[in-house]
Amino acid sequence: MIEERAEAIAEIEEEMEEKHDLQSMRQEAVELHRALTKFMDDKSVDKLDMGGYRYQVVRPTSKRWNADKLKAKLGKSKFIQVCKLMPDPDKIDDMVRQGKIDLDKIEAALEIEPKSAYIKRYENREAEADEEAERLSEAMND
Secondary structure (H helix, E strand, O other), X not given: OHHHHHHHHHHHXXXXXXXXXXXXXXXXXXXXHHHHHHHHHHOOOOEEEEOOEEEEEEOOXXXXXXXXXXXXXXXXXXXXXXXXXXXXXXXHHHHHHOOOOOHHHHHHHEEEEEOOOEEEEEEOOXXXXXXXXXXXXXXXXX
């Protein structure tokens, strides 16, 4: 049964490829997505509404404590209190909140590494939300 479905899907894809040049369309979509991501990232455009969709750039980062810098800033005794084999971000946060560690003293040891930006696509529903808010407002005023 699964093999039959796989064969049917393969036949449909082959037919679509012949009629509509599906592979070229897929490649074009990938290239457009890459170009849009690069444009939005290069131009610092965070959101873009287009064709009933909202595109939003996501710029992830990686954050970690540099053990050598942290040890130099804290001294050995406090460094041991906040570390396992690597600095423990939760323990560091706790000790900063408790006032045992000065954040200004150690912030040079925090390394934030940017990662590749990517785009998330959302269906644009702001108009629907506005209409619903208006209906609810009218219902409450009646």
